[in-house]
Structures are given as structure tokens and as C-alpha cells.
Amino acid sequence: MSLQLPSYTEEELVALLQSRSEAGFSYLYDHYAAALYGLLLHMSGQPEAANDLLQEVFVKIWNHFDRYDPAMGRLYTWMIQITRNTALDYLKSKHYRNSLQNQPLSAAVSNSGNQSGLPTTDYIGLNKLLDQLDTDKKQLIDLAYFKGYTQDEISRHLGIPLGTVKTRLRAAFVILRKLLKDYR
Amino acid sequence: MDIEAYISSGILEAYALGQTTAEEAAIVECVAKNNMRVQEALAELSRTLEALADAQATPPPPGLKAAIQNRLHFPEKKPAETAARSAQIPLPQPAFPEKKAPSSSVGWKVVALAASLLFLLSAGGYFYTRQQQERLVASLNQAEKTLAGNQLRLDYYQKKEHILAQPGMELVMLKGVEKHPEATAVVMWNRQTQNVYLDALNLPKAPAGMQYQLWAMINGKPVSAGMYNNDAPLQPLSAMNTAQAFAITLENEGGVESPTMENLMVMGAIKG
Numbered sequence: 248m249s250l251q252l253p254s255y256t257e258e259e260l261v262a263l264l265q266s267r268s269e270a271g272f273s274y275l276y277d278h279y280a281a282a283l284y285g286l287l288l289h290m291s292g293q294p295e296a297a298n299d300l301l302q303e304v305f306v307k308i309w310n311h312f313d314r315y316d317p318a319m320g321r322l323y324t325w326m327i328q329i330t331r332n333t334a335l336d337y338l339k340s341k342h343y344r345n346s347l348q349n350q351p352l353s354a355a356v357s358n359s360g361n362q363s364g365l366p367t368t369d370y371i372g373l374n375k376l377l378d379q380l381d382t383d384k385k386q387l388i389d390l391a392y393f394k395g396y397t398q399d400e401i402s403r404h405l406g407i408p409l410g411t412v413k414t415r416l417r418a419a420f421v422i423l424r425k426l427l428k429d430y431r
Numbered sequence: 432m433d434i435e436a437y438i439s440s441g442i443l444e445a446y447a448l449g450q451t452t453a454e455e456a457a458i459v460e461c462v463a464k465n466n467m468r469v470q471e472a473l474a475e476l477s478r479t480l481e482a483l484a485d486a487q488a489t490p491p492p493p494g495l496k497a498a499i500q501n502r503l504h505f506p507e508k509k510p511a512e513t514a515a516r517s518a519q520i521p522l523p524q525p526a527f528p529e530k531k532a533p534s535s536s537v538g539w540k541v542v543a544l545a546a547s548l549l550f551l552l553s554a555g556g557y558f559y560t561r562q563q564q565e566r567l568v569a570s571l572n573q574a575e576k577t578l579a580g581n582q583l584r585l586d587y588y589q590k591k592e593h594i595l596a597q598p599g600m601e602l603v604m605l606k607g608v609e610k611h612p613e614a615t616a617v618v619m620w621n622r623q624t625q626n627v628y629l630d631a632l633n634l635p636k637a638p639a640g641m642q643y644q645l646w647a648m649i650n651g652k653p654v655s656a657g658m659y660n661n662d663a664p665l666q667p668l669s670a671m672n673t674a675q676a677f678a679i680t681l682e683n684e685g686g687v688e689s690p691t692m693e694n695l696m697v698m699g700a701i702k703g
Binding site: 309 | 487
């Protein structure tokens, strides 16, 4: 699935949101909710948590829209950052750590795979796509992007030098970009 | 250190992944602002992460949108307010536009680091000087504008002084009518030479397509004394040899035969 082509340009949509337009919000949700929800599902591994987190994400986007600066990057990128930070905060929270104890070990160790009857095939599609990366690159993307490890933490966690983390992460990005292009 | 080495150092990936400290992030942003190659590399990384988000897109449960919208505050539309805002006169820009303060924890250290990094990246500190140059040009432009404005004002007051110095010049104070209590104007009239001048700087600026028209009241009848020209404020108006009062109305450009009384702004009787 790819996002529908928007009929507003990003500039127009930003102007609508800046004017606090309800129609603007509705359009934003219709066009971006699926992508942000998918990211939250992937990161939290829990549909119920993803529901709550998606609400939190859109409330943040709406209430802090004045902090979005088009000169610093695209709207989509900004929203992804908010979504990812919200999910990472959740992963660090006590609530999440407690919830892990109530889950089978396999789900707690790896949040890949179609747990709890997730309603989609795209989710599996992404995992297949990530599976095409070498194991070490896949692990790097997972730790760095989906789990929010710093490069220092990755270096210690994997027992490899910091310089190697940097070069491997860069290589992983190059391959990921190519895979995503083919995937579309 | 050249720009290619900087790009391939892995710092941009770390930035895109949110792994940089606030300080490192501020430096990346500063370098990106000044270097197209870095800017493009960052945009490419963002697009990859956007494509990754697209690839895992999953429709959320149907009730969620309404639940979120219930939690948001949508202001009611107020067209009148918007119109009023657009009618406001823009304030003059300060000579140095206020800069956004860097986030508190970051501060000067970052500015210094970014500046020295820019020196390294760009032989001869090209970007640094370009920024300084832009700032200098901006303040010069501002100074020129101020100077031009002062010159206009000086010309006006010199001309007015010259008119007032003429022997036989009478001043007629025009006061705002009930609808325009703030408005005032001064007619300078010389019975001998019959010259009439108008100082209308205290009237609001006439809207586009409209002009102030001066009237002389002669034996109870209004006679047009000419149109006030905003671009030539002390131009002599129609010659008058007699009048008991002066009044000003706002009229369509070019003026009218008889005054539109609803648009009467100021009036004043001649003493003696």
C-alpha cells in the first residue's frame, strides 16, 4: 500500500493547519494516520498501545503545530519524528515494562512477526523487506531506529567499535533506500 | 576536513535517527543551512525514513479518528477578525530582525562550534563572511530607508515654515466632527494673495480610490477649494478671496460638485 497522492500541496496543508482548520486536520489524518499507526504498531508491538499512542501523537501534532518549521524539513518527516519519540517514550515507560511480563517471552524478545492478529499484510511485507538486509544491518536499523539506542549503546550492546557502528549504519541506510525503491 | 568526509562520517545518519545530542543536532542544522550538499544528503535520509513509514502503513481502527477529533480544540471561524487583521498597517521592521534564540541548553557553545566547523568546511570561511555581509547589507538598507524618510519630513517642514512666513498668512484650525473626533487639519490662507494651503497630516490616510476635498463656506454655500494630493501635501489649492469657514470631506478621486455630508471629516470657522 502506498499513500494516496494528496490533492493539497504540502504548503497548502501546512497553511490550513496553521489556520487551525478542522478540514485541514481531517485531511492530515486521512493521509498520514496509516503510516504513523504502522510505525507505532511496529515499535510497540501492541495494537492497544498503538491506538493510545496514535491519539497522543495527533494531539501533539495539533497542539504544537506552531513548532513545525518548514525550513527545517518536510511535514511528514516532522510527524514521523514525533511518532517515533512518542513510541520510544512509551518503550521506556514503566507501563510498557510491566506489560512485557504478561506476554509470552517470544513476543517480548522480538517485536517482529504478526502478533495478536494484526489486521494487515503490509506489516508482514515490511518485515520481509527488512529480512533482505544482512542480519547485522537489520539489527542495527532495529536498534537505532525502532528501539532508539544511541550509537554508544549499540557499540556496547554488540561489542563492536563506535566507528564500525557509524560506517555500518551508513551502509545499512544505503541498502535500505534501494530496497524501499524496489518495494514501491 | 572536506564536505564529503563530513557527509560520510555517519553524523547525518545519526541526526536523521535522532541519535545526536542537542548540541550535535544544532551543528548539523547550521551546516546544512549553509551547504547544499549536506542539505540534500539530509533530505535523502528523510525520504528513506518516509518510505519506510509508507512501507509499514496500516489503517488504524475506524473509530480512532473521531476519538482524536473529540480531544482537539477547533476554533470557530471568525471572518470579521481575519478581515480586521489584514487591514492592520504593518509596523516598520527593526533594523536587526530578532533572531530565534537557540534552545536554552545549547546556546553560544553551539554557535561557536558551528562557526569554527564552517571555517574548516569552507576554505577561507566563505559562509561566515557571507552571513556577515548579508547582515551588513540589511542594516544599510534600513539606514537608507530611515534617511529617506527623514529627508521627506525635513522638506515638508521647511516648505511649511516658508508658507507660514509669508505676510498676511492666517491659520484656520479644522476640528474633527462627531464621527471623527481624533481628526484635525490646518488651512493656511492668505487673503491678500488668495493662496490656500492645507496641512492634512493628521487625517487618516485616504483609502485607495478616494481623496480629501477641501471646501470653503462662502455665505452658507460650500465651494470646492480643491483636492488634497497625498504625494504633494503642500501644493497650493484653489485661490479664495473670501470664506467664513473651511471643511474637508472624503470623496471619490477627482472630487465632486457638492460635498457628501456623511463623509465630512473636519471643519473650522475663520476668526474675525
